[in-house]
Amino acid sequence: MPIHEKSLIRPENLTTHEELTLDGVDVSGHWSTFIETRVVNDYNENLQEEIAALPGGEEIHRCWQCGSCTNACTVNAINEDFNPRYWIYLIRMGMESELLRDKDIIWQCVSCNKCTYACPRDVFPEGVMKATAHWLERKGHTEKSPSTHFDEVFTEQIVKTGKIEESRTMRRFFSRTGQALAQPWMIEMVKRMLRGLPIGLLTRMGLATLVAPKTNDWSKASAAIQEYIDEQHEKQAQALSLAELVETAKQDVAA
């Protein structure tokens, strides 16, 4: 049975009848379990192109389904449902609804890149997982993952100041992911830093926390980076037809 038909025999598609006679044949009870027909009519024929438009997904078209990525996968060893090969298959077939069934585990890729080194076609499955997770976020299927929040906090800071000030990164990351800053381990770490670090270094760190140091003459570079990021985001939004999605959503609300 081809992979794409497996969805037909999910538990919700199985039915039995207490009393049923068809053409004079008694088909009552679980000896005559029926598999309900399900017409797949929600193919997204652009799905592969959409994933390929996001960073990391560019080479997805190379896949020939050998399964090396899933075989090598760290997460698959713990959770059999985490199956990069299968998702690449669904994406290439355009089976969006099937893909969405796994939307809550796709982001769990730990980026160990074992698949990257196993793949005979250089599909770069780790990148495809990242692109797929971003696709789910940008299409509104999932909340932003913690790592996306971290990337954003990090990037915003670089664009603004040209420097990374760790305590600010931490504070913002914790706040955006809804975590309390005063975690026991954090308090312990700060205590030990206060005890163990040289006074001069502590002072500099303290100052940096307050004034947020900036790279000299950063504004031009900052503008250029921001322009590039905006350009890329716009391109991706177009590839993913995000504007149309928003429009449809508005019409749905109005109706």
Place this chain on the structure above:
Amino acid sequence: MSKPVLIIGGGPAGLAAAHSLATVGKESVIVEKEDRLGGAPILSGYAKLVPTGEWAKDAIGGMVKRVEAESSVKVVTGTKVTDFDGSPGNFTAKLSNGDAVDAEAVIVCSGFTHFDSVNKPEWGFGTYEDVVTTTQVEQMISSGQGVRCPSDDRKPQRVAILLCVGSRDRQIGREWCSKICCTVSSNIAMEIREELPDCHVYIYYMDIRTFGLYETKYYWKSQEEFKVKYIKARIAEVTSDGEKLIVKGEDTLVKRPITIPFDMVVHAIGMDPNVDNPEISETLGIDLETHGFIDVANRYGAMGATSRPGVYVAGSATGPETIDDSIAQGHAAAMAVLSGARDLKTA
């Protein structure tokens, strides 16, 4: 017309070329680096050949005898060409034994090198004795010893054959399909099932490429008559629990992870460019194509023309090739040499 044709390499292609030339009374010199003629089928001890089922030592051995019986073919073994100069109709090759050969033209039949499985360490070759190559299984069969686990000589009850070892793999820079391994593997699988009917044979594949007429004779036959099991999965790793080899992978068609114990794992090794190709290319002044095989400059005119006029190439020196096609190319290259000679005369 007095100068002979120099044939580099005495495998199926070289033997065929020499035989063709002898047929029309043209002299040739075969320079073979190994100590005897026959090429890979003889030197690596192949068993029954595809598609005839004849033993290699009879089929290719017969070609060797036929050539050795020809008075117009001179055979020099244990020798390489070290230096080469001249133009079409008038080449001189210096040999590693100190001799020199004047030649009218050259046919390069230098063949290929078997992929060395050590370059895919995750599949256990070199770590576990019972992980072997298709070549080793051929030798087990052709020697009459039978298929046995090298570690303790027992008859295997479960054998896994892994396809595309050293083929179609960007990770190790080998992007080509070696063409013959699918067919050879299903042939070997049938041999094993015939010798050891209780032994289960599994073939793990990405695609099955038993091209042309081999589909029925090997792929279908091995499944339908010999019950060889084909599983679409590229294996992640071969390990051991101390007693058995453990093969891990995913059956991609049913989306199930697999961890299966085996007595023996066979690597269906691919065909690499001859390791000597850089040297051959340098010495003869001929180009290699991107994968490292010898480049064929003309596909529709002179058969097997290389980038250097008067130097021809045939067989698996040009890329992965079957024995039959190597032989055909050897004959055709001989014909190309003759027509090249006619062109020289009329010019």
